[in-house]
Amino acid sequence: MLSRLPPAAAPEAPAVWWDLLAPSAAERQQVESALGVALPSAAVMREIEASSRLYQLDGAAVMTALVPRGTGEEDDDTTLTFVLAGQQLATLRPADVGAVRILFERLARQAAPLPAPAAILVRLLEAIVDGLADRLEQVGADLSHVSQRVFRRRRLQARAVPDYQAVLRQLGRDGDQLSLVTESLFSIERLVTFAGRLDAIRAAETLGRRVKTLRRDVSSLSDHANLLNGKLTFLLDATLGMIGISQNNIIKGLSVAAAVFLPPTLIASIYGMNFEHMPLLGKPWGYPAALGLMLATAIAPYWIFKRLRWF
Secondary structure, eight states: OEEEESOOSSTTSOOSEEEEESOOHHHHHHHHHHHTSOOOOHHHHTOOOHHHHEEEETTEEEEEEEEEEOSSTTOEEEEEEEEEETTEEEEEESSOOHHHHHHHHHHHHOOSOOOOHHHHHHHHHHHHHHHHHHHHHHHHHHHHHHHHHHHOOOGGGTTOOOOHHHHHHHHHHHHHHHHHHHHHHHHHHHHHHHHTTSHHHHTSHHHHHHHHHHHHHHHHHHHHHHHHHHHHHHHHHHHHHHHHHHHHHHHHHHHHHHHHHHHHHHHHHHTTSOOSSOTTTTOTTHHHHHHHHHHHHHHHHHHHHHHTTOO
């Protein structure tokens, strides 16, 4: 789908912003003719070399970054390419990116003249970085909630065992989010550095300051993402350790139960044998004595394990 600002009835009319969402071959050709530069293919947009994502061609700057898309568990990343050619800007995206769509709709509704293409580019980058910051804040809140579930149970629920499967699933989702945000921040940091050297941005002092601020924001967000990644790794190790402790407690309880009931079972087994001559069989107090012995041999291990604080 091809959209443009300002809208015009004639296809050949000049535009400030061309937005291509999963475009057809004809739409790509139309924009390439307007910009005077070839748009990168999907394969080139996915390459990880900086020379493939950030370059200048025929006076136009071509910049590609990875940005997250979607809001659910099926979240994934997509490529977003900016082409700044003279007084025109083109955005090429195989999938929907909320920051691009929202800014495009906002500029289409406003009555004021459109900003310069370089200013639109900076506003897009600022919106994307703001979205990444929101994702990091959400991951941080999720990790704090997980930490409370694992370590800070209330006294009334001291014997309650957290749902560690749910905790691991949440940590897995947060890990995916952190991976997407970290990769996106890395690509955007390189893109912002490249864009800061463009003549269209250096010529405007205001845009130059905004790009420097954006570079500092991206750097600080990268540091914060690394901090959250360390916290996530710690919580994952701690959760796995808690699972091991919980399993050990179960095994310990079964071992204590087996040790408590083993002597009475042994005594009952001995007196359950069918021999004619056995001690105490002929005594009237033999049965109560056997029961008392069984009870004593059950209480003794229990008392010992209690003193050892095994449970």
